[in-house]
Amino acid sequence: MPNNIPYKTYLDESEMPLKWYNLRADMKNKPAPLLNPGTGEPMKAEELEGVFCKDLVEQELDNDTQFFEIPDEIKEFYKMYRPSPLVRAYFLEKKLGTPAKIYYKFEGNNTSGSHKLNSSIAQAYYAKKQGLKGVTTETGAGQWGTALSMACSYFDLDCKVYMVKVSYEQKPFRREVMRTYGASVTPSPSMNTEIGKKINAEHPGTTGSLGCAISEAVEDAVTHEGYRYVLGSVLNQVLLHQSIIGLETKAALDKIGEKADIIIGCAGGGSNLGGLIAPFMGEKLRGENDYQIIAVEPQSCPSFTRGRYAYDFCDTGAICPLAKMYTLGSDFIPAPNHAGGLRYHGMSSILSQLYDDGLMEARTAAQTEVFEAAEEFARVEGILPAPESSHAIKVAIDEALKCKETGEEKTIVFGLTGTGYFDLVAYEKFHDGKMEDYIPTDEELEESLAKLPKVEEK
Numbered sequence: 151m152p153n154n155i156p157y158k159t160y161l162d163e164s165e166m167p168l169k170w171y172n173l174r175a176d177m178k179n180k181p182a183p184l185l186n187p188g189t190g191e192p193m194k195a196e197e198l199e200g201v202f203c204k205d206l207v208e209q210e211l212d213n214d215t216q217f218f219e220i221p222d223e224i225k226e227f228y229k230m231y232r233p234s235p236l237v238r239a240y241f242l243e244k245k246l247g248t249p250a251k252i253y254y255k256f257e258g259n260n261t262s263g264s265h266k267l268n269s270s271i272a273q274a275y276y277a278k279k280q281g282l283k284g285v286t287t288e289t290g291a292g293q294w295g296t297a298l299s300m301a302c303s304y305f306d307l308d309c310k311v312y313m314v315k316v317s318y319e320q321k322p323f324r325r326e327v328m329r330t331y332g333a334s335v336t337p338s339p340s341m342n343t344e345i346g347k348k349i350n351a352e353h354p355g356t357t358g359s360l361g362c363a364i365s366e367a368v369e370d371a372v373t374h375e376g377y378r379y380v381l382g383s384v385l386n387q388v389l390l391h392q393s394i395i396g397l398e399t400k401a402a403l404d405k406i407g408e409k410a411d412i413i414i415g416c417a418g419g420g421s422n423l424g425g426l427i428a429p430f431m432g433e434k435l436r437g438e439n440d441y442q443i444i445a446v447e448p449q450s451c452p453s454f455t456r457g458r459y460a461y462d463f464c465d466t467g468a469i470c471p472l473a474k475m476y477t478l479g480s481d482f483i484p485a486p487n488h489a490g491g492l493r494y495h496g497m498s499s500i501l502s503q504l505y506d507d508g509l510m511e512a513r514t515a516a517q518t519e520v521f522e523a524a525e526e527f528a529r530v531e532g533i534l535p536a537p538e539s540s541h542a543i544k545v546a547i548d549e550a551l552k553c554k555e556t557g558e559e560k561t562i563v564f565g566l567t568g569t570g571y572f573d574l575v576a577y578e579k580f581h582d583g584k585m586e587d588y589i590p591t592d593e594e595l596e597e598s599l600a601k602l603p604k605v606e607e608k
């Protein structure tokens with residue numbers, strides 16, 4: 151294996167990566183494998199291929215191949231909005247009066263408004279290549295559903311989205327964007343699936359959850375010929391596709407002769423953070439460079455900081471494979487007043503392993519301080535950030551202010567994953583003083599953690 155990988159040799163003339171980087175190849179402790187919930191054995195490719203597209207299963211299970219060629223069709227699509235800008239936040243630095251340099255990688259410059267398009271276009275491509283009719287998925291607030299419907303319309307694939315009912319009702323605009331791109335959007339739990347019917351019967355009037363929508367989307371895929379299920383975060387394949395964020399960031403920093411000291415990203419299921427840090431963490435793992443890497447999660451959904459590192463279900467219906475991850479338990483649902491996204495109960499297995507190995511740290515932020523940071527950023531940098539992204543802004547500001555105290559001229563890089571135009575109801579709550587912080591009690595967390603599946607690791 152080559153030491154000191156010249157990531158640069160994997161760029162084209164417009165400085166777009168030609169390959170995705172698979173961080174797992176450089177991890178000594180590999181992420182734990184997905185397990186079959188019935189047998190407790192690692193999932194085999196044949197088993198996964200009933201649910202996921204064939205090429206994506208291969209990427210999911212490959213812990214050894216360092217680079218994956220990005221197919222031409224995907225590169226062409228990426229060129230519509232990539233390379234994405236790496237921006238120096240001069241105005242924020244000035245406002246804070248910090249000697250630190252702050253850079254952000256902005257992934258909100260495409261119509262879907264977030265980094266999720268980087269993986270949805272790849273997943274749609276492989277589904278098309280396999281000759282499928284369409285794909286199913288779940289969406290919470292709607293960013294993933296939006297990104298996937300754009301990608302599916304580009305490749306002329308049918309796209310069925312199960313949208314968490316509360317978001318379906320409260321966020322009609324995202325739903326209309328998805329329908330504009332030809333997707334069908336169903337509020338979840340629905341009466342389309344057995345699991346949806348069961349959940350509706352057991353919890354009449356429920357407003358749904360991500361875990362429940364996942365179960366419905368998987369059931370829909372496996373019961374319809376020519377369909378597969380796709381997921382917008384958490385999985386290894388998604389982090390692989392998102393490595394394009396980190397590779398571009400690394401190339402841009404190298405070009406201007408800058409070295410990052412601190413790299414910060416928000417963490418929901420871990421895909422943007424896993425992508426942003428990939429080449430930097432690769433250097434760290436190979437002993438070539440050191441970086442301080444910080445994941446930021448909501449105080450109300452603290453998987454890394456208060457969760458348990460254990461095998462858990464990825465969905466409420468317990469039909470998906472088991473994944474070993476930092477988790478709050480698949481029953482965990484953040485408090486209803488939580489408005490800042492990042493509400494998945496678990497975390498990418500790759501990031502979970504890196505965190506467990508002490509290679510990165512994690513912090514939480516309360517939602518009111520997240521929106522304060524969002525506003526401070528918007529007023530000087532001119533971008534209206536997504537609430538999710540604003541978790542990273544919050545910690546970037548904290549670190550820049552620390553530098554102000556110590557006089558250190560650190561270079562801080564954070565991921566600005568998307569824009570917040572569809573989150574204005576949350577901004578409204580914040581401005582009207584109606585936003586409250588909520589910290590789950592130990593008892594509440596214990597309740598969902600007590601239901602973790604009993605798995606004997608072999």
Ligand SMILES: *Cc1c(COP(=O)(O)O)cnc(C)c1O
Nearest residue numbers: 293383418419420421422538568
């Ligand atoms: C989905 C989303 C996230 C969180 O997902 P990860 O998989 O953790 O990256 C963060 N920011 C935005 C804008 C999103 O849409």
